[in-house]
Amino acid sequence: MSEKLLVPDIGDFDKVEVIEILVKHGDQLNTNDPVITIESDKSSVEIPSTVSGKIELVAVKVGDKVSKGDLILSIASSGENKKSVPIPKDTESIIKQAEVAMTEKKEEVVASKEPAQKKEQSIIQVTNGSDIDPLETQDWLESLSAVISKDGNQRAHFLIKELINKAYREGANIPYTQNTPYINTIPPEAEVKSNGDQNIERRIRSLIRWNAAAMVVRANKKFPELGGHIGTFASAATLYDVGMNHFWRAKNNKYGGDLVYFQGHSAPGMYARAFLEGRLNEKQLDSFRQEVKPGGLSSYPHPWLMPKFWQFPTVSMGLGPMLAIYQARYMKYLINRGLIKDEGRKVWAFLGDGEMDEPESLGAIGLAAREKLDNLIFVVNCNLQRLDGPVRGNGKIIQELEGSFRGAGWNVIKVIWGSYWDSLIANDKTGHLVKIMNETVDGEYQAMKARDGAYVREKFFGKYPETQELVSSLSDKDIWRLNRGGHDPHKVYAAYDKATKNQGSPTVIIAKTIKGYGMGKTGESVNTTHQTKKLDVDDLLYYRDRFDVPLTDEQVKNVEYFKPDEKSPEIKYIKERRLNLGGFLPERTTYAKPIKAPSKDIFDFMKVSTGEKEMSTTMAMVRMFTNLLRDKNISPRLVPIIPDEARTFGMEGFFQKIGIYAHEGQKYEPEDAAQLSSYREDKSGQVLEEGINEAGAMSSWIAAATAYTNHDIEMIPIYIFYSMFGFQRIGDLAWAAGDSQARGFLIGATAGRTTLAGEGLQHQDGHSHLIASTIPNCVSYDPTFHYELAVIFREGLRRMHEKKENVFYYITTMNENYSHPEMPKDKNCEEGILKGMYKIREFNKFKKTKIQLLGSGTILREMMAAAEVLQDEYQIDSEIWSVTSFNELRKDGMEVERYNLLNPDKEQKTSFVEKCLGKSEGPIMAASDYMRMNSDQIRPYTNKSFYSLGTDGFGRSDTRKNLRKFFEVDKEHLVAYSLSVLAKEQLIASKYAKEAIKKYNIDGEKPMPTKL
Ligand SMILES: Cc1ncc(C[n+]2csc(CCOP(=O)(O)OP(=O)(O)O)c2C)c(N)n1
């Protein structure tokens, strides 16, 4: 039996060119095997087979134009094939589900046949919220208590939900409350207890506190300019210690390890612990914030500077929370794609309450809930203060955060009060204590902890006679001892335990602490705590006594560190705990295997001329990816990341081919199910379709780009975005990517100030390369032709993923269609492309006057056209250089110049720019679709006269032609400017320039485009 494969529905396209035939007569074909690649003027896409069997006839050839329904091939069918137009695979299940739902609905209708009788409102409603019938209230509450004790919390929760639903259906106006009372979420009787030795843990914690403070004080004694923070870690010590002693599992050869994002400026605490663990010595502690000499300790977590220690750069506030969310999401992605095992690993992120004001901190919490990231735990250290003063003096940050997180769908655990409060809260029969707790604002809470017990008695408990009575038997000292939840290891342990067991949603632990805890009058809870980096002798003595650090007064005066003997119970304990948890933390290692770069011939198709066919570099890139997906080594490791622009870039073919990652699969039949490029979501999908969310997409990219260390698997993330919404938008994340030693590709598509024509000022990018150049390990290119792109991309794969170099690539691609020439045969071409420039053409007919013309990106083509005019109409010779990267040329130039200056007596080196241009004839004129500063970068590295042109100023919408005219980088301006340059250099008479300016209607009096 013979079957036919026809061109499927390809959306709005008609007569689309066949650019590749992937099968031949006689091949055995399986369903889903790619058969041909077709390409419209915007995108290319493979057509997979819907039939299987031996190919009898291939009915199309390269260059044919095909439309829906055309015959592609016929096969001798194996007989197992379904009908040639299969029902999309999810349709059946959707129909089934719909049928089931309809029967359920019917039953529901029967059940609710008797609608609730609407009664006339005859009750006088009391609206002031007071209790009009306390006895009745008591009845209800007792019933609830009975349910909780008999059937548990879940049942109680169910009944309450049913009551609310019922009330809603009866027309009651249900008040939405996102907040619970200002007490701990976990009641004392439900707390899971730690099996740790509390005494020894306290002693260890005290030593860590002391050493952390000592290293800051010592550094500032030596060099007062160094700075540092004591108060933050002082408030967070217990939060970290409980995790370190009991919860956070390290990476080792058996287990992937938990990933912990430490709050950046609590770094001294991590160093102080590492000191006790024997990972750092005194000398290293003494080099805190002195990193220039090798071995110094970073001010904050910086993997670039301490690559074996720190994993995540966090100190730029707001990045940590966002990165942690996407890290947890990416972990699930790797699990769902079967690339790593599901070992129940967690991502923990420690955040400050002040930091939560950063839009990025809360910006992605919805995604975390939607994706059901139960591998994610946030711990927000609510010490109620930020740098200048209170976080919410007039309100309550804990309640506010509770509302935001609960509203977003998180599991919220509040750890507000320590164990000393338990009995008071239990005895609060009238509810007045909780009432005060609810009423007191954070400014008051902070002020109270800056004073003493008597003050708390008067200002807090003194508010109501009932609460005054409650503490009547407590001394002021007892009142002062009433601790906050975040300083109570029992409460913290119980919260962590609950968080790690939570399923189906992320958890936030909101812990209340005191900033500068234990620092006494100068530091504890005072507005200036954050900046305190010096402690005088009295403060130090107080701190020592407060935490019972076994140092003499003399030792305290010398601010000595304290480390117990190696055989002491403390050191044994601290090491044993970590041993049990698999090793030390933080620690950065990588055991990822390299990915072999694809053979060069995989890009061969990009080295031949496209002939008449015009295409953009964006299209060429998509073709290149399609080819890479056929490479068995590379394919599974590619992580295409797109912020809702796949169609803009012609990448919609990827939806079907590799699927969009969706942890729930696809619960619906997409509207375009019958089409070739229909929107396909899949649990094991490969594309990260991030939506309109550049910061999130970049966070995903960073997670994938550092998978080699965090998951020991080398991945190749490729994040494609509008170049204007790249570095300009997410610059700080790109900086963090550099620090993280990310490896991967950033593709700034639709790039250039004049190349993206109609979109206007907000879209036209004339500076992303300059921002990229600010990141030391970012390698950036602005290629013009498809073979340049191929050479650059392959080298990127080789350097980053095969050779494991810690760099990342930024490549701009454009949306302007033009034909691409064959790659020059010159053996130095490839080297030039990678180093930043190579000679692409030379006009040498007249041998009188010559100019060197440098062009980059699409402006290279204007330069080439200008060179022809100069030759044909003005008898001027030229050499044309394709500059693939002014940034790379500058790096080389700087390095060579520096070497030469520092080694005046040695043989002087030559920069690559000079190697190319040193012996050339005539002045240099350079232009790109970016600001002049882009090409100006290489000006110092040549002795020749150098002129640069570019697109300085605000973009605006118009045609490409008009824009290039406006910014003076079109062919005509380039001709006129060249002649002017040659006249200025006294190589030709100025009348030629004057005439050209007139001929092209160029107004010499026109203001600079930057002023328009
Ligand atoms: C983006 C950014 N802005 C400002 C700072 C400077 N800064 C460092 S810590 C800090 C206060 C932090 O307060 P909080 O988040 O409450 O942390 P705490 O020290 O109280 O735990 C500020 C403003 C920064 N690191 N990053």
Ligand SMILES: [Mg+2]
């Ligand atoms: Mg704070």
